[in-house]
Structures are given as C-alpha cells and as structure tokens.
Amino acid sequence: MPLISVQNLSVYYDRKPVLSDISFDVEQGDYICIVGENGSGKTTLMKGILGLIPIKNGSLIFDERVKLSHIGYLPQYNPVQKDFPASVFEVVLSGCLNQMRLKPFYSSREKTKAKSNMAQLGILDIKNKSYKTLSGGQQQRVLLARALCATDKILFLDEPVSGLDPKITTEFYEIIKELNQSGITVVMISHDVKAAVKNASKILHLDKNLVFFGTTENYLKSKTGKMFLWGGENDRSDS
Amino acid sequence: MIDLIRELLSYSFILRAFVVGMLVALCSALLGVSLVLKRYSMIGHGLSHVGFGALSVAMAMNLAPLKVSIPVVVIAAFLLLRISENSKIRGDAAIALISSSFIAIGVIIASLTTGMNADVYNFLFGSILAMSNEDVFLSTLLSIIVLLLFIFFYNKIFAVTFDENFARATGTNVGIYNMMIALLTAVTIVVGMRIMGALLISSLIIFPALSSMQIFRSFRGVIITSAIISMICFFFGMIVSYKFDTPAGASIVLVNLFTFIICYMIGLLPRKVRE
Numbered sequence: 001m002p003l004i005s006v007q008n009l010s011v012y013y014d015r016k017p018v019l020s021d022i023s024f025d026v027e028q029g030d031y032i033c034i035v036g037e038n039g040s041g042k043t044t045l046m047k048g049i050l051g052l053i054p055i056k057n058g059s060l061i062f063d064e065r066v067k068l069s070h071i072g073y074l075p076q077y078n079p080v081q082k083d084f085p086a087s088v089f090e091v092v093l094s095g096c097l098n099q100m101r102l103k104p105f106y107s108s109r110e111k112t113k114a115k116s117n118m119a120q121l122g123i124l125d126i127k128n129k130s131y132k133t134l135s136g137g138q139q140q141r142v143l144l145a146r147a148l149c150a151t152d153k154i155l156f157l158d159e160p161v162s163g164l165d166p167k168i169t170t171e172f173y174e175i176i177k178e179l180n181q182s183g184i185t186v187v188m189i190s191h192d193v194k195a196a197v198k199n200a201s202k203i204l205h206l207d208k209n210l211v212f213f214g215t216t217e218n219y220l221k222s223k224t225g226k227m228f229l230w231g232g233e234n235d236r237s238d239s
Numbered sequence: 240m241i242d243l244i245r246e247l248l249s250y251s252f253i254l255r256a257f258v259v260g261m262l263v264a265l266c267s268a269l270l271g272v273s274l275v276l277k278r279y280s281m282i283g284h285g286l287s288h289v290g291f292g293a294l295s296v297a298m299a300m301n302l303a304p305l306k307v308s309i310p311v312v313v314i315a316a317f318l319l320l321r322i323s324e325n326s327k328i329r330g331d332a333a334i335a336l337i338s339s340s341f342i343a344i345g346v347i348i349a350s351l352t353t354g355m356n357a358d359v360y361n362f363l364f365g366s367i368l369a370m371s372n373e374d375v376f377l378s379t380l381l382s383i384i385v386l387l388l389f390i391f392f393y394n395k396i397f398a399v400t401f402d403e404n405f406a407r408a409t410g411t412n413v414g415i416y417n418m419m420i421a422l423l424t425a426v427t428i429v430v431g432m433r434i435m436g437a438l439l440i441s442s443l444i445i446f447p448a449l450s451s452m453q454i455f456r457s458f459r460g461v462i463i464t465s466a467i468i469s470m471i472c473f474f475f476g477m478i479v480s481y482k483f484d485t486p487a488g489a490s491i492v493l494v495n496l497f498t499f500i501i502c503y504m505i506g507l508l509p510r511k512v513r514e
Contacts, residue, residue: 087457130456
C-alpha cells in the first residue's frame, strides 16, 4: 500500500492545463526528486498534492499513516518572512501546531520535540536568535526543523537549496539523506538534476505531463535522463 | 502630574473614554502586528471608512450606532479579505475605491438629513463625548472578547501570519483564522472609531506594531511591547488633549508618531550599543 497515490491528476490555471494526467505512487521510504525545466509544473504538482491549489481532475489517495496533519513541508522562499520578527524557537515550535488540534498553548512535550529537532540539525545554539537575521543556510535548517516537528513520516521540500552556496548545499543534501535513511519518506523538487540523481532513489521528470517516473538507475539509462543530464551530446553519440 | 490625572478621571465622560480607549488600544495593537506583517494594513484603513458610512446611516435612521455599524463593517472585512486574496483584482486599488465610496455615502446621507454638522465632524475625527453608558458596556464587552480570542488562538495566529502555505499544507484551516483576524479587526475598529474618528483609527492598528518592530526581534516580544506602547501612547495622548485642549484622536496619533520616531532611531543604533 503506497503512502500517497496520485491518480490522473490535472491542474488548470485560467482554463489552461499546467499539469495533465499525472499518476504515480509514493512508497514508504522513497526519496523522490521531481525534476524538469522552469515552468514544467514541479511546484504546481507539489502544491496540488498538499491541497494548496485546487485540482481539476484526478484523485489523491492518502494512506492512513499520512493524514494532512502528519505532513512536513518546506516551502519556497517567502518574501513576507524577510522582515518578520520571530525567534528561531518560535518558528520551529509552530511546526507542532498541526498535532495539537484545539489545544491553545504549547506543553513541554512540544517544546522537547522542537528542541530535539533543533539539536539534530545543529541549530539549538541559535534558539533565541531572530529568524530574519540568519544566513540562508541557517534559515533553511530552521524551516526543516519546523517541518520535522510536523511529521516523522513524510517531507515535501520545494527547492530547499536554491540560493545556497555549494558547501551549504552539500551539507543540506547530507542531512536530507540521513533523514531518509532514518525512515522518513522524502519528496523534493530540485533544480539541480546532477545532485538529484546522486541522492534520490526515484526520479519524477515533469514537462506538464509525466515524462518519466522510476528508479534513478533506470532514469540514467533512459533517453530523457541522458538528454536532461548531459544535453544532446551523449544522445547523439549513442544513436 | 498625579493631580492632573486625578482631575481628568473625575469627569465621568473622560473616565468612560479612558476605559474603552485603553481596551481598544490594547486590542488594536495585538491585531495590528499580524495585520502589518500580513501586508493587510490598508484593510484596517478601509474598514474605518466603511464604518463612517454605516454610522451616518445609523444616525440618519435614528438607530443605535454600534449595532448597525458592526455587522456592516464585519461584512466589509470579509469582502476586503477576499479581494486581497484574489490576485485578479488589485487589493490596494480596491480598498481605495471602497474607502472613498463609503466616505461619499456617509457625507451625502449626513448632508441630506442632519446637515454637515458636529456629528459628521465627530465621526471623522472622533470625540470622547460620543460614548453613552450603553456604548461603554458594549465596547468593553467586545474588547474583552477580542482579547480572549486573540490569546486563545495566539499560536495559530502566529503560524498563519508567518507562513500561510506551511500552515495550510499541514492541515490548519487558514481560512477560518484569516476570517477571525478580519472579524476581530472589524469589531475593534468600530468600537475605537467613536473616540479616534474614522480617519484616524487605523493609526492605532499600524503605529504600535511598527514602533515595536523597530526594536524587538521575536514575535512575542513585538506583540507584548506593541500592546504596552499602544496603551501608553493612548494615555499620554489623552493627557495632552486635556492639557492643551486639542482633539483627543489627533493628539493620540501624534504621540504615536513621536514614539515611532524614537523607536526608529533606537533601531538604527548598532546592536551592541543597544544591549
């Protein structure tokens, strides 16, 4: 039984299709990278699955284990947060809210959980710092810690490394890999297809339609994979 | 100073204005932080203008002002929120249209019925004489409800303000909390505009939040100081108004402006000096 089953999903903006007929399954323990050109519908697909935008056709079947309140999400950079006064601890704690239902205040259980996630990501020492004064890499760690408060099952990451320098990027990929190995399913949008094939276990290639979905191994052998990774060159020498 | 305050509070109408005003200053400062951060500052401004229109109608029809204007402004708040979330219509332009339209409606109705008299002036710029005993009771009750709801949903309001998409993706009903913020804002504005005036009430929402954001860096810090700043500014604004015989609403706005300038300058100091 897959964690999430996406069946014939289509999304329209202003009556124009931006995604049509996408079907795939997310299995427990997967590390799926969604790749594709700009405007190929990567973010739209993720937002559609998370219920942030309306879907036109198709269905999403969530397994019992991953109700909406058990999903972790790391959205794209949000300009509202640029001058937002919030301490790191406040941001991370807010990830626990989805499991509190109507309980209004955090108890020691949530605080302990937030602290242990911050410790895991190495940001416990900046707990009282202001989120907006942090570097891009630290901000992403804070948002990842918040996502981990919301879930221990599945993480959705929307281009988590865009704008980070190479060293921080590598570190961030390492963290994601470790989280995946500890049993968390990962679905990540990535600009960087080379890093994607290095880390992910499955690749989902989008171009408004589903171009490829399968294991990374098969993707590297496929025509789409070769074209997208190495441009046309390899393809020509093959034929 | 103490004598001055004692003298002030010996007038029952000033005491009434103080009680309601302090509560409104508190509520508006709390809500203001969220509104400013969500880029909804202008919604508060628009709502107060709608409130002016509604007050004029209530006055012309001899109805109780609060009971007419609260539902009207609450409906307007939902509409403005919808417009701001709908990217097809430019939110700021729509708010400007609605504001001026309701001012126009209010002025026309007032001039056709009672004439452009002191009432209209009071609606626009506020008056501490405006509150009847019933108004005071209703205003106090409403303010306390706003305050309790804000405290109860404080953490949710933070989450919805900081990152709406994350909140929604993880199963929080963002729409309900946005509506609640709009509703509480509408009630606060209607209650406060009797004292502050339709043209000046939005300053009570925006100034304290902006002032405290110059200095404080955590959400809770900003919320708490914003509430304190707002009440202190209201208090001194009233004293200035009494002492120099200036309009109350305008005096409170100027004290707020003065406070903002000080906070802004403190914010410019390097972090080390401040600590």
